[in-house]
Amino acid sequence: xxxxxxxxxxxxxxxxxxxxxxxxxxxxxxxxxxxxxxxxxxxxxxxxxxxxxxxxxxxxxxxxxxxxxxxxxxxxxxxxxxxxxxxxxxxxxxxxxxxxxxxxxxxxxxxxxxxxxxxxxxxxxxxxxxxxxxxxxxxxxxxxxxxxxxxxxxxxxxxxxxxxxxxxxxxxxxxxx
Numbered sequence: 001x002x003x004x005x006x007x008x009x010x011x012x013x014x015x016x017x018x019x020x021x022x023x024x025x026x027x028x029x030x031x032x033x034x035x036x037x038x039x040x041x042x043x044x045x046x047x048x049x050x051x052x053x054x055x056x057x058x059x060x061x062x063x064x065x066x067x068x069x070x071x072x073x074x075x076x077x078x079x080x081x082x083x084x085x086x087x088x089x090x091x092x093x094x095x096x097x098x099x100x101x102x103x104x105x106x107x108x109x110x111x112x113x114x115x116x117x118x119x120x121x122x123x124x125x126x127x128x129x130x131x132x133x134x135x136x137x138x139x140x141x142x143x144x145x146x147x148x149x150x151x152x153x154x155x156x157x158x159x160x161x162x163x164x165x166x167x168x169x170x171x172x173x174x175x176x177x
Contacts, residue, residue: 007033009040018044022058031065035113038062042117047124063114070107077103123166 013021018041025034038059045051051059077100084092144152 009036034062042121046121050125074103
């Protein structure tokens with residue numbers, strides 16, 4: 001019987017050491033651990049300072065791979081659920097539905113994690129340069145291939161929405177007496 005171990009992330013490492021460990025986890029294709037290393041880096045460095053381009057890329061790669069794996073699992077389980085429903089195998093349908101729910105909860109937890117990290121650490125440390133970078137990135141979309149274009153536009157839409165919310169929240173705080 002296989003057992004899973006929980007990786008404990010040390011609190012006393014330097015920023016460079018967390019980056020190194022995140023790269024190591026990436027090379028080993030251990031993306032859940034990569035997420036943990038990058039989360040720790042984000043919590044110790046922000047909102048006091050911004051992430052470097054390399055750090056932002058590592059955070060993005062970590063979450064993209066964890067979420068991608070869960071999405072793939074969800075698609076497979078959903079497909080099996082449909083097959084079992086068409087066979088009218090109620091016992092299997094119930095088991096598959098429970099399993100799909102488990103995968104959905106894991107996916108939701110990962111998404112909640114990055115959203116909380118963005119709200120509590122990343123957005124407060126963002127400077128006005130992010131708005132400029134966003135506009136420059138939009139201009140570059142036309143040079144991408146179809147798959148990259150779709151991925152990038154989705155990410156850019158999410159970033160735009162978050163940037164808009166953050167900017168309006170910041171303005172509301174300035175307007176308060």
